Amino acid sequence: MAYTPMIQQYLKVKADYKDAFLFFRLGDFYEMFFEDALKASKELEIALTARDGGVKEKIPMCGVPYHAAKQYIKVLIEKGYKVAICEQVEDPKTAKGVVKREVIQVITPGTIMDDQSLKPKQNNYLGSITQTDARQIGFVVSDLTTGEIRVTLLQDFNSLRQEILTYGIKELIVAPDEDQNLTRDLDLDVTLSYENNVAVPTSLEYLIEPLSQSVLKETVSRLLNYLIRTQKRSLDHLQKAEHYYVNDTMLLDSNSKRNLELTQTIRDHKTYGSLVWLLDETKTAMGGRKLKQWIEKPLLNQDEIEERLSCVEALIKHFFERDAIREALDNVYDMERLVGRVSFGNVNPRELVQLKRSLHEIPVLKDILKNVDEQSLKTLGEKMDSCQEVYELIQRAITDEPPLSTTEGNMIRDGYNETLDQYRHVSRNGKQWISELERKERETTGIKSLKIGYNKVFGYYIEVTKANIKYLPDGLYERKQTLANAERYITPELKEKERLILEAESNQMDLEYTLFSELRLKVKTYTSRLQKLAKFISHLDVLQSFAVVSEANRYVRPQFSHDRTLKIEECRHPVIEKVMKNNEFVANDVVMEEECHILLITGPNMGGKSTFMRQTALCAIMAQIGCFVPATQATLPIFDQIFTRIGATDDLVSGQSTFMMEMLEAQYALTHATQDSLILLDEIGRGTSTYDGIALAQAIVEHIHHHISCKTLFSTHYHELTFLDQTLPNLINVHVQAVEENGHVVFLHKVKRGQADKSYGIHVAELAGLPHSLLDRATTILADLEEKKPEKIMDENQHELTSNDDVNEEAAISIEQSQVEEESEQLNFFPDQTTSKPKNQSYSKREEDVIQTLKNLELMMMTPMDAMNQLFLLQKKLK
Incomplete structure (x- = not known):
């Protein structure tokens, strides 16, 4: 027994989209069958049903309403799935047999265009890679919503992983023969998609013109062919591929970005409390995206940094101009994505009005920037293309308050098209004629309850109650419909007018859609100019945001040293300072002259060592993105990389302990750091035994000192390491101050030269609320450890164990036996030899x-x- 023709059609379409849920349009629903139905019913939590498919057993089936499909698609995409939309492509009334259906678009995690599924201030990146025999990796990243394409050549998988994390790529396109364990090897949650065609699409050849390396051309072509195959529509908004070099900006690995909380917090992964949250006073969505890009890739070129800083300084001085800029930007919509939607063909009338309103503000911005005494800002204003033609085109064509849909009509202005005006005249006058006919019929028949109505089934009609039918003249009224208490009639005159009115309304709808489509195509010809304008606006938006934040928080313009001097006076942690109340944050100086490479930081827990380290790194990042910094004076070198190991984190999924994570992050820093890098290491070695930890910590400090010589902040509770300033000339001891008052510790959060005398760990335990009996016992043990020989402490502690009621005698004997065995296996530290000299020497x-x-x-x-x-x-x- 064969499947029904409809199920056969479904299976034929599904065969080409095995890796996607197939949303198969049937009437007012998108239906799914077989495995798709079983999986979708669980993922979407919808009812699973079954239907007769022409075979003995019923076929699993589930569906979602057409009008609510976007929300269901969003859920699937967020879970990493793909959805193929299969629509009817012929009129069911004229179809012979099964209505023809085709997939009109495949929606994937990296190709979302629906605003409901996008975050305004975050890009949605799609990546593509090609590996070469030379073990190089061509890497391309693109945001379909804005049209940007960026390419680079990477040398290893670790660099690839870092770039994927930097851009937050949701989907990665690879060759079909690529190892399907790639995402596991990269340790990333990324949807893999496959594309074999690397021939350059003829219509898009211009996109790869700037590229010279074949591997990069191949990688871009792989991405373009994938987009053509899945999106099935115009991609004219895609921009020429921009070749960038990873080493042209500061390198920040994923661990450093997490530890410094640049774009989200460690604890709850939210924007609030991150650096991007602090600096985001942007007024536009595209400005918010640009800010995030700048933070993730700080500059290395001092001239570019100084140019941004000069713009920020000028905007701080010109308060009234800056305020006017912010007011104008308030009326600018997301032009990057609006232009993308114009090209993509899914822009609606209201969005075109948003584009028009955005363009209305460009002349205002240009005039404001003329009055700012900073050449870079003047130049920025001069480069802004007002695109006045686009503004006038939309202004002439689209009403000020159009409907959301392109099929509802009433979106084109009167006077824009003569034929449309004629249709509207007939439609509007026809309705007036109907009203006049109703008044006349009432007078002629004397039936005051007579009325003329309309419905989609019967059209226009004259309705008369049955009690009044006797008053109708004979021969003129033709019965059309009988109701319980009334009859409906049509007259030749009403029938002719109905034909004219309905024909005009139908033609009006069709013509309006045609005119809108033509307008959209005209606007699309300005795509390149509009995209350049959007870049200038987003650039200005970030600069004014820096000015607002810098002025509000008393930040200062940083200076840059060429002798690697790092000197920040009254340095503050920008985010902590912002969230603290009553200005309670304690500022500290960070002083590392040219000859100082390492600050060895000691002091109590909760004293502020980690904060001191983080604020130093954040100041460096803020300076190199072109923002003022939280200090009273700041001189910094330009760092090529920042590495951090701050805080304890397990990677339980991959079976890596806190200590292993410490060592891996330390290894990465020591392997990749250069003399121009900044390293922050917090409590290295705490995850193992004391002697192991001290040995590793000391060896790491010495390695940095002897072999790397970069600026390093190394905090530790191993006070035994403070002697290193005697043997390492480029190391300086500093400590975070704390004092004891009446047996309680008071944290001063002030960093001073020299070493700390103790760690105050028991006091911190007291603040945490540990039992007093436990704290007293810890104090006793600490005193023994500090004052007595280890052997005596061990003996006494063993005696404590054997006298404790909770430890039985067998356990005590076991402890003694293990200690004897350990001592018998212990190797001599020094070989036996005579150490005294002969008497005559x-x-x-x-x-x-x-x-x-x-x-x-x-x-x-x-x-x-x-x-x-x-x-x-x-x-x-x-x-």
Whole structure:
């Protein structure tokens, strides 16, 4: 038994779109069958039904209403699925057999064009890659909503991963033979799509003209062919591919962006509390997207940075002009996406009016910028193309308050088209004629309740109640419909007028849609000019945003050093300062002269070490995106990269502990950092045993000092490391101050030169509310650890264990046995040998100094680590 013709049609279409849900149009519903139905019913939480498909068993089926489909599609896309929209492409009234259906568009995570599914101030990027035999990777990123295309050549998968994360790519296009485990290898949640055709589409050859490398051309062509295959419509708004180089901007790996909370917070992944939230005083959606792009890729070119800073400074000085700019930008809509929708063919009349209103503000902006005494801003104003022709075209054609739909009519102005005006005249006058006919018929027949009505089935009619039918003249009225209490009639005169009115209304609708389509095509010819204008507006919007934020928060213009001096006076954390009340934030100086490479930061938990480190990095980023910085004075080098390891995070899914994450992030920084980088390392080595941690921490500091020599902020609770300033000339100790008052710790949050005397960990535990008995015991153990030999502490602690009621005797014996076994397996630290000299051999002056120093050591007053350090120094002198 074969499937029904309709199900056969469905299966034929589905065969070409196996990786997508097929929304199959049947009447007022989009239906799904078979596996699509089973999966969609769960994902969308809709009822699963079944229907007869011509075979013995019924076919699984579910559907969504046509008018509500956008919301269901949005849910599927957000979950990483694709949706193929299959519509009827012929009139059912004229169709022979099954109505012809075709897929008119495939909606994917990277090709969304519906505003309901897009975030105004975030791009929706689609990526494409091509791998070469030389292990290079061609990488292309594009936002279909704005038409931008950016390309670069990457050297390894790690760089690819970082770029994918930077752009927030939702979908990645690869060759069909590409390993399907690619997303797993990249450790990313990205939808993979496949495209084999890399031939350059003839109509879009101009897009790859700027590219010279074949791998980049191939990668762009892969993306273009995928878009042509899935979108099935004009792509004229796509812009020429822009070749960028990763090393042209500051490199910020994903860990650093997360740790510094540049675009979202670590805890809840929200914008509130991030740097982009703080700096976002933009007035337009495209300005908001530009701001995010600048933050994620700070500049390295000092001239470009200084140009932005000069513009911000000028806008701060010109308060009234800046206020006028903000007022004008308030009336500017998202021109980038509006232009994209014009080209894409899904723009509606209201959106064209939004484009017109946006263009109305351009002459205003140009006039304002003429009065600002900063050449870059004047030049920006001069470059703005008012596109007056587009404004006048829309103004002439579209009414001020048009409907949302293109099929409702009443969107084209009177006077724009003569034929349309004639149709409207007939329609409007015809309705007036109907009203006049109703009045006349009442007078002629004397029936005051007589009325003329209209419905879509019967058209116009004269309705008379049955009690009044006897008053109608004979022969003139033709019965059309019988009701319970009335009869409906038509007359030859009314019938002729009905034909003229309905024909005019129908023609009017069709003509309005035709005129709107022609207008859209005319506007599309200005795509390139409008896109350039949108870029200038978004650029200005971000600059005015920086000016507003800088003035409101008392930021200063940064200076840049060429001798790698880092000096920030009264530096503040911009976000924490903003969310704190009553201006309670404590500012600190960050001073690292040319010869200072490393600040070793000690101090208590909750004292502000991490904040001190983060605010330094944020100041550097803000300076290099062209914004003023939170300080009273700031001189910084231009950093090529920033690496951070701040806070403890497990990656449980991949089975990586906090300590492993520490080591991986440290390894990445040490491998990729240069002399011009900034490294922030917070509490490295805390995830393992004390001696392991100290050894690793010290080795990392020494490696940075000897082999990288970049600016580094290294915070630690290992006070044993503070002696390094004696052996590492480019390291300086600083500490976060805290004082004890009446047994309680007071955090001063002030960073001073020198080392901290203690960590105040027990005091922090007290603030957390741990039991007092526990805190007392911890205080006792701490005193023992600081004052007694390790052997004695171990013995006493073991005695505590054996005398404790909660620990049985067998456990105590087990502990003793394990300690004996451990001691028997312990290797000697030094080989047995005679260390004394023959009697007839005298000591040198240096050896005598070492012996005297050794005699003077107060070993009972030293910690084990202090003793080891002293031994190391003495041995170094002898060598």
